[in-house]
Amino acid sequence: MNQENRIVTLIDMDCFYCQVEEKLNPELKGKPVAVVQYNPWKGGGIIAVNYVARAMGVSRHLRGDEAKEKCPDIQLPNVPCIRGKADLTKYREAGKEVARVLQRFTPLFERASIDEAYLDITIPVQQRLQTLNVNTLKTAMVPNTFVLGYDSIEDFIAEVQGCSSDNIDFDYEQAKQLLVGATIVSEIRAAVFNETGYECSAGIAHNKIMAKLVCGMNKPNKQTVLPKHCIDILFESLPVKKVKSLGGKFGYNVCGTLKISKMGELQKFSKAELQNKFDEKNGLWLYNIARGIDLEPVQTRFNPKSIGCCKQFRGKTALTDLQSIKKWFKELSDEIEERLEQDALETNRTPRQMVVSFSQQVNGRDISSSRSYNFLADDDLCAELFCQKALELLLDSTEGVKPKEGEPNRQLKAPIKFLGISVGKFEDHSDSKKIKKIKDYFSFASSVKEVPNENKETRSTKIFEEKIVKKNEGKEQIFQKFFKSNLVSTSNTSIDTKDNIIIEQKDENVLQSSLDKQESFFAKFLNSEQKNNTSGKASRIDEIRTPSPNCNINCGEASNDTDYSGSTIDMEINKSISLFEDDPLDIDRVSSMRQLLNKSNLTEEIYNDTNPSSDNKVENSEPKNLESFKCPDCGKIIDINVIDTHADYHLALKLREEERELRRKEVVEKNKDKKIVSDKNYAKATPVRETSKIKPIPDQAKKIEGVSIASYFMKIDDNSPTETCAECGKKLPMDKFGEHLDFHAAQKLSRELNNKIVKSNNVENSAKRKRNSGSPVKKPKVQCKPIDLFFR
DNA sequence: CATGGCGAGTCT
DNA sequence: AGACTCGC
Numbered sequence: 004m005n006q007e008n009r010i011v012t013l014i015d016m017d018c019f020y021c022q023v024e025e026k027l028n029p030e031l032k033g034k035p036v037a038v039v040q041y042n043p044w045k046g047g048g049i050i051a052v053n054y055v056a057r058a059m060g061v062s063r064h065l066r067g068d069e070a071k072e073k074c075p076d077i078q079l080p081n082v083p084c085i086r087g088k089a090d091l092t093k094y095r096e097a098g099k100e101v102a103r104v105l106q107r108f109t110p111l112f113e114r115a116s117i118d119e120a121y122l123d124i125t126i127p128v129q130q131r132l133q134t135l136n137v138n139t140l141k142t143a144m145v146p147n148t149f150v151l152g153y154d155s156i157e158d159f160i161a162e163v164q165g166c167s168s169d170n171i172d173f174d175y176e177q178a179k180q181l182l183v184g185a186t187i188v189s190e191i192r193a194a195v196f197n198e199t200g201y202e203c204s205a206g207i208a209h210n211k212i213m214a215k216l217v218c219g220m221n222k223p224n225k226q227t228v229l230p231k232h233c234i235d236i237l238f239e240s241l242p243v244k245k246v247k248s249l250g251g252k253f254g255y256n257v258c259g260t261l262k263i264s265k266m267g268e269l270q271k272f273s274k275a276e277l278q279n280k281f282d283e284k285n286g287l288w289l290y291n292i293a294r295g296i297d298l299e300p301v302q303t304r305f306n307p308k309s310i311g312c313c314k315q316f317r318g319k320t321a322l323t324d325l326q327s328i329k330k331w332f333k334e335l336s337d338e339i340e341e342r343l344e345q346d347a348l349e350t351n352r353t354p355r356q357m358v359v360s361f362s363q364q365v366n367g368r369d370i371s372s373s374r375s376y377n378f379l380a381d382d383d384l385c386a387e388l389f390c391q392k393a394l395e396l397l398l399d400s401t402e403g404v405k406p407k408e409g410e411p412n413r414q415l416k417a418p419i420k421f422l423g424i425s426v427g428k429f430e431d432h433s434d435s436k437k438i439k440k441i442k443d444y445f446s447f448a449s450s451v452k453e454v455p456n457e458n459k460e461t462r463s464t465k466i467f468e469e470k471i472v473k474k475n476e477g478k479e480q481i482f483q484k485f486f487k488s489n490l491v492s493t494s495n496t497s498i499d500t501k502d503n504i505i506i507e508q509k510d511e512n513v514l515q516s517s518l519d520k521q522e523s524f525f526a527k528f529l530n531s532e533q534k535n536n537t538s539g540k541a542s543r544i545d546e547i548r549t550p551s552p553n554c555n556i557n558c559g560e561a562s563n564d565t566d567y568s569g570s571t572i573d574m575e576i577n578k579s580i581s582l583f584e585d586d587p588l589d590i591d592r593v594s595s596m597r598q599l600l601n602k603s604n605l606t607e608e609i610y611n612d613t614n615p616s617s618d619n620k621v622e623n624s625e626p627k628n629l630e631s632f633k634c635p636d637c638g639k640i641i642d643i644n645v646i647d648t649h650a651d652y653h654l655a656l657k658l659r660e661e662e663r664e665l666r667r668k669e670v671v672e673k674n675k676d677k678k679i680v681s682d683k684n685y686a687k688a689t690p691v692r693e694t695s696k697i698k699p700i701p702d703q704a705k706k707i708e709g710v711s712i713a714s715y716f717m718k719i720d721d722n723s724p725t726e727t728c729a730e731c732g733k734k735l736p737m738d739k740f741g742e743h744l745d746f747h748a749a750q751k752l753s754r755e756l757n758n759k760i761v762k763s764n765n766v767e768n769s770a771k772r773k774r775n776s777g778s779p780v781k782k783p784k785v786q787c788k789p790i791d792l793f794f795r
Numbered sequence: 796c797a798t799g800g801c802g803a804g805t806c807t
Numbered sequence: 808a809g810a811c812t813c814g815c
Contacts, residue, residue: 015815040799048798050815063815064798082799089800116802116815248804251813307802318796358809373809425802 006210006298008177009125010184013214014105014191016098016203017223019118020051023097024080026200035059035074039067040082040089046071047081054223086334088314091117092342097201102305104195108187113302121211122191123301128183137179138164145185149221152233159228172232181207185228192226210297215247234295238266246292257281257289269293306350311425312338313360321364321418328419329394332359335424336389343384343426351433353384354426359393362421363401369420374400377428393424 016022020038025031035056039047046067059074067079083090098117106112111123142157150159163178188205195203205226206218213234217227229237243266244254258264260280261272270293278286291297312335322328347353355378362371374396382388 019815041797044797050798050800066797091800119815248813253812309802311801313800315797315799317799320796360809371810375808423800 006300007296008180009123009209009301010128010180011208011210011214011301012122012124012184012188012191013115013206013211013218014120014122014188014195014203015205015218016101016118016201018051018053018057019098019201020082020094021053022201023094025053026097027093028080031078031080035061035077037061037067037070037077037079038082039079041084042067042081045069046079050082086338087331088312088334088338090338094118097199100199101195101201101203104198105191106305107194108191111301111303113304114307121214121301124184124187125180127187128180131183131187132180135183137182140164140182140186145182145189147225148185148189148228149225150228150230150233151217151220152230152236159230170232174231177209178230181209181228181230185226188226192224209295211299211301212247212292212297213295216241216245229295231295235267235270238270238293238295241266243269253285266293306346306352306429308429309425309427310339310342310346310354311358311423311427312342313421313423313425315421316419321420322422323415323418325415328397328422329390331422332390332393332397332424333386335422336386336393339389339424339426340384340386350429350431352429352431354378354428355430356428357389357392357424357426359396360421360423360425361397361401361419363415363417364420365417370417371421372400389424389426 021036024036024038033055035058036053037049037056038051039049041047044066046069049061049063049065049067049070052061052063052070056070056074056077059077061070061074061077065073070077070079083093094117098114101118102112102114102120105120105122109122109124109127111126113121115121140160140163142160145156145160148156150156153159153162159178160182162173163175163182184207188207192203192205195201202224204218204222204224206214206216206220206229207226208214208217208229209231213229217229217237221227242264243258244250246254246266248254249257257269261269263269269289272280272290272293274287274290276286277289280286281289314331314335316322316331322331343354356375357378358373358375360371360373362369364370376392376396378384
């Protein structure tokens with residue numbers, strides 16, 4: 004695909020921490036506000052300033068007291084301090100809230116920081132262009148928008164619409180796309196504001212670097228478009244250091260060796276020259292960026308790759324004895340544990356590695372080191388472990404800190420100025436569990452209606468064989484069959500005449516033809532998996548496990564195949580849910596989002612969209628098919644075109660709930676074992692603990708929660724005669740008993756496959772870990788430092 | 796003493 | 808694996 008024709012936007016929250024404080028305490032609104040951390044010394048350090056306060060000359064780098072001088076009535080809310088250190092939880096939560104809104108607009112969504120995200124909106128722009136006549140576009144559709152190089156947005160619109168520019172460089176197509184991009188970004192920002200109350204700014208350009216660059220040029224609550232032909236004008240006066248990643252040493256170096264200071268001057272150098280003066284990679288990057296070209300794809304990432312916390316101990320507060328190091332490691336570990344529990348609830352993953360970093364002052368110089376530990380399979384990932392390992396790693400790499408006879412608490416000569424613990428290399432658990440559930444569901448559902456009365460045994464084995472033969476066709480239509488049967492039963496029984504609700508008795512053919520056009524991505528997922536599976540007789544299911552746990556749909560170079568192995572099920576599930584949970588009746592949006600979803604793994608095709616033959620038929624053939632039906636699960640009226648997506652939604656909800664319940668149980672179990680002592684120290688209980696307290700009775704709850712996906716779809720009529728299954732002990736209506744046995748047959752198949760998953764994972768994990776953790780005790784690096792000198 | 800606490804990424 | 812850079 005052509006990376007230069009993308010439309011990329013950077014959304015950046017305006018003075019985010021201030022906005023969060025203002026939302027939490029509305030009295031602050033309209034007043035000058037700066038968020039401060041660690042009050043004691045000179046009123047604390049300012050980490051965010053709102054625009055009222057900025058107008059009065061308050062900026063970061065000031066202390067709280069200095070801000071007060073400049074602006075006596077400034078409000079200085081404090082970053083909460085927990086465990087003796089700043090606690091950023093509420094800002095992280097707010098950031099996630101925003102990200103969840105942004106994520107809806109495209110799967111090509113990359114969280115760049117707590118308050119920033121890149122969105123590749125190329126596809127939404129192209130879709131919009133199919134229905135929108137640019138000539139009808141009005142200024143009101145792009146409020147608060149600036150176009151670099153133009154006096155007003157009107158001028159730009161006029162030029163795009165006039166299609167007759169005197170500027171030879173003016174690229175009509177690209178300008179048009181940027182303009183449509185700007186309207187979409189306006190909508191995105193409006194959605195963020197409406198749903199969260201937060202304001203943001205945005206840059207709209209053809210790539211990440213340029214979007215980022217112009218995002219800051221009009222703030223707050225504004226957006227800035229950068230047309231390609233205006234880049235040269237911009238660069239003429241733009242200091243090199245303003246461009247992301249040129250703001251530090253490298254940028255300084257570039258300016259020094261080339262004797263330049265403005266971006267524009269960079270264009271005078273040839274590719275070879277630049278590659279000669281710097282290295283090949285950097286030279287090429289500079290050559291491109293000088294022309295406004297940046298090929299970096301927008302990654303698809305919602306969750307952070309690592310979770311860490313750290314603390315500085317500046318000046319006199321530097322740690323000089325083992326006890327205080329222990330104490331601070333404990334604090335850091337507790338925070339990590341808490342955040343990890345929260346993270347596990349949300350993302351179903353656990354870290355495989357922890358890194359402890361620290362720095363010491365030696366002869367006035369700061370020396371920093373880090374050591375890592377790879378968790379063992381049976382490690383209990385709790386604060387105690389983090390703390391203990393952190394201490395071990397630190398002691399093993401800084402000789403002489405260990406307590407000696409008669410000197411249990413040695414004094415460090417080289418005081419610790421910084422401690423940090425972070426965990427990462429996450430392993431995703433949702434896939435294996437969810438795959439199993441999805442498999443169970445599909446296996447069961449497909450076996451239900453297929454075979455009429457026959458001898459049980461033959462039927463079971465027959466289904467077993469059939470499954471292998473007709474996987475593909477069978478699975479694609481699971482939802483279709485399910486809904487067809489439900490449609491019939493609901494329209495027979497329930498009739499709602501009063502409301503606007505229309506239950507349509509569909510003509511079978513219409514329904515079927517509509518259904519035939521649809522595809523569920525769960526079904527697609529299974530098909531792609533099947534593809535892998537049938538190629539070799541040994542189970543190659545481990546292949547569908549995402550290679551990088553957290554990864555994504557379009558993860559760089561891995562995006563060229565169209566199967567689902569590049570996206571975690573978890574992500575698909577979240578998308579599926581987000582489609583319907585906010586705005587269930589907005590069929591247009593759902594429809595277009597669905598197109599997006601279905602196409603999101605086919606980016607290659609879309610970008611090379613020269614052949615409209617293949618995928619477009621679904622959307623284009625019958626735009627006026629507004630027939631709808633009532634979902635048996637939620638009663639909502641669903642457009643027939645999105646039945647499968649909606650079915651995915653319910654399945655996804657179930658999966659997520661089961662998953663969360665499982666997590667909760669694990670946490671409850673874990674907390675039971677733990678001493679409750681530590682809870683007392685901190686008034687604020689974690690959300691995890693709160694829920695676990697409310698969740699007492701496992702037995703009673705089980706009746707409701709314990710419903711598996713499979714049984715969920717099997718409605719039991721209380722009045723009919725039942726029979727007890729020898730396999731699972733469940734009571735079943737007689738007429739469903741045969742099917743139930745089929746279910747077990749299917750389940751066996753699933754289990755067989757899943758056992759292989761489990762087994763191969765275990766083997767893999769233990770092998771890895773044996774290798775990596777064989778000698779957790781490491782020799783101190785020679786270059787590191789001679790620590791013995793550090794003691795008095 | 797003094798932007799602090801992050802998180803991503805590159806180089807070796 | 809660990810040191811170091813970049814940026815908010």
